[in-house]
Amino acid sequence: MLDNTKVPGLAIDRVGKVFQQAGKPDFRALDDVSLTIRPNEFFTLLGPSGCGKTTLLRMIAGFEHPSEGEIRLDGDPITGLPPNRRPVNTVFQNYALFPHLSVAANIGFGLEMLKKPRAEIEATVAQMLRLVRMEEMADRKTSQISGGQQQRVALARALAPRPRVLLLDEPLSALDLKLRKEMQIELKRMQAETGITFVFVTHDQEEALTMSDRIAVMSAGRVLQVGAPRDIYDRPANHFVANFIGDSNFLTGTVVEMSAGLVSIRLVNGAVLEASVPSSVTFGATATVVVRPEHAVLAAPGEGVIAGEVETVIYFGTDTHFHIRTGEGATFIVRQQNRRGDAAVAQRGEAVSIHLPPGVATVLAGEA
Amino acid sequence: MRARPATARAGQKATDVRYQPGFFTVALVCLIVLYAPIFVLVGLSFNANTVVTSWTGFTLDWFAKAVQNDDFYSAAANTLTISLSATVFSTMLATAAALGTTRGQPWRGQGAAYMTISLPLMVPEIITAVATLAFFSLLASVFGINFGIGNLIIAHTVFCIPFAYMPIRARLEDMDLTLDYAAADLYATPWATFWRITLPLLLPGIIAGAALAFIVSFDDFTITQLVAGPGQTTLPIYIWAKIRRPLTPEVNAMCTVLLMISVFFVSFSAFIGGRRR
Numbered sequence A: 001m002l003d004n005t006k007v008p009g010l011a012i013d014r015v016g017k018v019f020q021q022a023g024k025p026d027f028r029a030l031d032d033v034s035l036t037i038r039p040n041e042f043f044t045l046l047g048p049s050g051c052g053k054t055t056l057l058r059m060i061a062g063f064e065h066p067s068e069g070e071i072r073l074d075g076d077p078i079t080g081l082p083p084n085r086r087p088v089n090t091v092f093q094n095y096a097l098f099p100h101l102s103v104a105a106n107i108g109f110g111l112e113m114l115k116k117p118r119a120e121i122e123a124t125v126a127q128m129l130r131l132v133r134m135e136e137m138a139d140r141k142t143s144q145i146s147g148g149q150q151q152r153v154a155l156a157r158a159l160a161p162r163p164r165v166l167l168l169d170e171p172l173s174a175l176d177l178k179l180r181k182e183m184q185i186e187l188k189r190m191q192a193e194t195g196i197t198f199v200f201v202t203h204d205q206e207e208a209l210t211m212s213d214r215i216a217v218m219s220a221g222r223v224l225q226v227g228a229p230r231d232i233y234d235r236p237a238n239h240f241v242a243n244f245i246g247d248s249n250f251l252t253g254t255v256v257e258m259s260a261g262l263v264s265i266r267l268v269n270g271a272v273l274e275a276s277v278p279s280s281v282t283f284g285a286t287a288t289v290v291v292r293p294e295h296a297v298l299a300a301p302g303e304g305v306i307a308g309e310v311e312t313v314i315y316f317g318t319d320t321h322f323h324i325r326t327g328e329g330a331t332f333i334v335r336q337q338n339r340r341g342d343a344a345v346a347q348r349g350e351a352v353s354i355h356l357p358p359g360v361a362t363v364l365a366g367e368a
Numbered sequence B: 001m002r003a004r005p006a007t008a009r010a011g012q013k014a015t016d017v018r019y020q021p022g023f024f025t026v027a028l029v030c031l032i033v034l035y036a037p038i039f040v041l042v043g044l045s046f047n048a049n050t051v052v053t054s055w056t057g058f059t060l061d062w063f064a065k066a067v068q069n070d071d072f073y074s075a076a077a078n079t080l081t082i083s084l085s086a087t088v089f090s091t092m093l094a095t096a097a098a099l100g101t102t103r104g105q106p107w108r109g110q111g112a113a114y115m116t117i118s119l120p121l122m123v124p125e126i127i128t129a130v131a132t133l134a135f136f137s138l139l140a141s142v143f144g145i146n147f148g149i150g151n152l153i154i155a156h157t158v159f160c161i162p163f164a165y166m167p168i169r170a171r172l173e174d175m176d177l178t179l180d181y182a183a184a185d186l187y188a189t190p191w192a193t194f195w196r197i198t199l200p201l202l203l204p205g206i207i208a209g210a211a212l213a214f215i216v217s218f219d220d221f222t223i224t225q226l227v228a229g230p231g232q233t234t235l236p237i238y239i240w241a242k243i244r245r246p247l248t249p250e251v252n253a254m255c256t257v258l259l260m261i262s263v264f265f266v267s268f269s270a271f272i273g274g275r276r277r
């Protein structure tokens, strides 16, 4: 193959990983993963525990070798390079700061290994300390700073050599909620200021939605969907993605009418619903549609498409969740924003109906 | 309300060995049996009387005599040559062995290697001594090879390895492997990673291991006695030979010097090992 077009960015090309385990059958941790991560993108790998996020990150960093496929950086294959020869740096989940070195020496370590002149190292370290707001702590031992500060030192250490790609493996998972929110904003700021590609791993869907340019949702070693947060939230590709990202209601019905991008679905209870379709469906086929709880509206009995009874009312401060038991015996969740002074829209045990405004329902692809 | 903390403490007392009846007495007897002879020995090295068993007054003469004794000197020189060489070699080998059995990809036979390295700790020393003697006799008779004092250095290096290995391995197992990954990630070659990250963090373990190896080699008797050739007398052997003659407090003084050296190294290694924990 002639590869004269150097595609910028990080290309993961049909990568698979099989772990050989003594005395046990081989375990496939990654299966045919293909991703193209653009330069200066904030790209997130999102998925439940054990889905292979860390394994993929370790292969980009060079700690693990793919069993199949190739990884290319700006068009050049890097699969054969050892970690120390890849222009890629990692922020480790447990930070992995060198305990015998000061904060400044930790940050300067990469540049020192690259044999940069002393003056340049000092200048860059000072700049990094400013970037992560740790100027006063330069001479401290890494054991003498707080968790959040350690996290920032780990970030500065990985950014100092100006890698082309920065890998972050759940860097915020050890922080408390408030610090976590602060660091999310800091991370976005640093990514904008440095222009480096970030590959971020998390299993927190909210974190993924707020921070990413694009998200890859993974499950059991496969990539299920890649897209902007909005795409993934509004048009989940399948049941797993819909369920994993945010709360979802699933309804089953038959396709009774089709037009460009829209279909009508006859639900089990006889009501007909308009839904958008990301891919093609066949006339008369069974389809599953997904409706987000905040897109559904509670209405008086008989007004909406689905009838039911309020089973539980949960107050969340900003909004209230109503669990509705429908006529078919399923539970449907409706989320309504609270306004000041409002009493709850409905009480427990009350008969209600669910109104679905046009365009809120999406057909899931490839679901019977 | 009041009773609860009291019962809690009573419950604790029941399982805490320190509150068992007779604990204090037993502990005291053990300590006396262990240390009293040593204190008596040290005390008698300051005894002015030539008869070891009766105290007549304080003197430092025996130390002066011991230090002026040429044989004591050459034995001390031999001991230090052998112990220091054996310490350096065995610590280096033990460090390499510890790295090989804890780092990198797990390999077939890793458990067996660990067993093989630590097994000599459990083999009776006299067996090791006889085997070592047979080995060197074979070398000398079949190949005509004799390393002189090198024979003793080799023998000591070999039996010191497991002693040096244990603390180094313990330290390595405590160490976070992701630090090595982090160094490699930050462009450090495997060699640079070893010198800049692994070795500095491992140093307390290496020092503790070296101190242990030194002590074990320094006071070794059985193996040295069998392997040593003429003119290769070490301190323990010299003292043992002297005890068979009419016993003078000079021997006590020599033992006290040995004891002080041992105590110094053990304290040093405990201090280093205890730091950074």
Ligand SMILES: Nc1ncnc2c1ncn2[C@@H]1O[C@H](COP(=O)(O)OP(=O)(O)OP(=O)(O)O)[C@@H](O)[C@H]1O
Pocket: A019, A020, A021, A027, A029, A047, A048, A049, A050, A051, A052, A053, A054, A055, A056, A203
């Ligand atoms: N060295 C290994 N040998 C065998 N199996 C492994 C090895 N490393 C990882 N695995 C398996 O591969 C799968 C993916 O692991 P990985 O660490 O990539 O998960 P993850 O998505 O990062 O999960 P988490 O969110 O819990 O960190 C897991 O089932 C894990 O048990």
Ligand SMILES: [Mg+2]
Pocket: A053, A054, A055, A169
């Ligand atoms: Mg992980």
